[in-house]
Amino acid sequence: DxxxxxxxxxxxxxxxxxxxxxxxxxxxxxxxxxATGMITFTPEAPGRILAFDLEAGQSLICQKDAFMAAQEGVSLEMHFRKRLGAGLFGGEGFILQKITGPGLVFMEIAGDVREYDLAEGEVMRVDPGHIALYEPTVDYDIAAVKGLKNVLFAGEGLFLATLKGPGKVWLQSMPLNNLAAAIRRYIPSKG
Structure with missing residues (x-):
């Protein structure tokens, strides 16, 4: 019951x-x-559900809509990107989600997920839409793509996210806007 x-x-x-x-x-x-009972949750789009057992005060920063469910002690609040470029061109805007323990939290990630553990000073550049979540120790910024040919023909957009360690980063293979664009091609248009 x-x-x-x-x-x-x-x-x-x-x-x-x-x-x-x-x-x-x-x-x-x-x-x-x-004495026994079960409840199940499913993601809103094809993807993975990740479980994190957060200790008291341990936090994760994640994209909007990544939070699925959590135990009672977990808090969910807004996280503001402090850099203007990251907020304007970072794919998710200025407001992200900050999840803080203690407790078990479940996150939904679009597509498959890849975890990276960045060393102190290690830098990763990635399309901002592929960033699912990261630890607060990771420095997040946005940089313009260099080179006219890269901008025009690479298909990656005008900006890349720069993630600088230390800390863990989880990337998703299929951001929802990419999935929607892929499906849109197969929807018949009125005409």
Missing amino acids: IEMSTSTRGGLLKGLGRKLAGESLFMTTYVCKS
């Missing part, structure tokens, strides 16, 4: 903060009222 209740969890301001970060104003809580 599973009981379900919905509230703004933390009040209206916390709920509005979650809404700005891409989640619902409301949070749903499920409580098992018997």
Whole structure:
């Protein structure tokens, strides 16, 4: 027997903060009222579900809509990108999600996922849409793609994200906007 209740969890301001970060104003809580019970969740798009057992104070920064579910002790709040370029050209805007433990949290990632552990000062450049989540120790910035031919013919856009370690980064293989663009080609147009 599973009981379900919905509230703004933390009040209206916390709920509005979650809404700005891409989640619902409301949070749903499920409580098992018997000795055994099961609840299941599925991702909104083809992809993977990742589980993280966060310690008290441990955080992850993630794209909007990555949060799926968590234990009671986990907090979900807005995370602002501090750099103008990263906010304007970083694919997700200025507002991301910050998830902080303690507790188990489940994240949904579009497509497959690849984890990288960047060493101190190690730099990775990647299309901003492929960044699913990263640890707060990772420095995130945006840099313009160099070279006219690269801009015109590479198909990667005008900007690349620069991730500088130390810290872990999780990349997704199929950002939702790429999936939507791929599907759109097969939808018949009116005519």
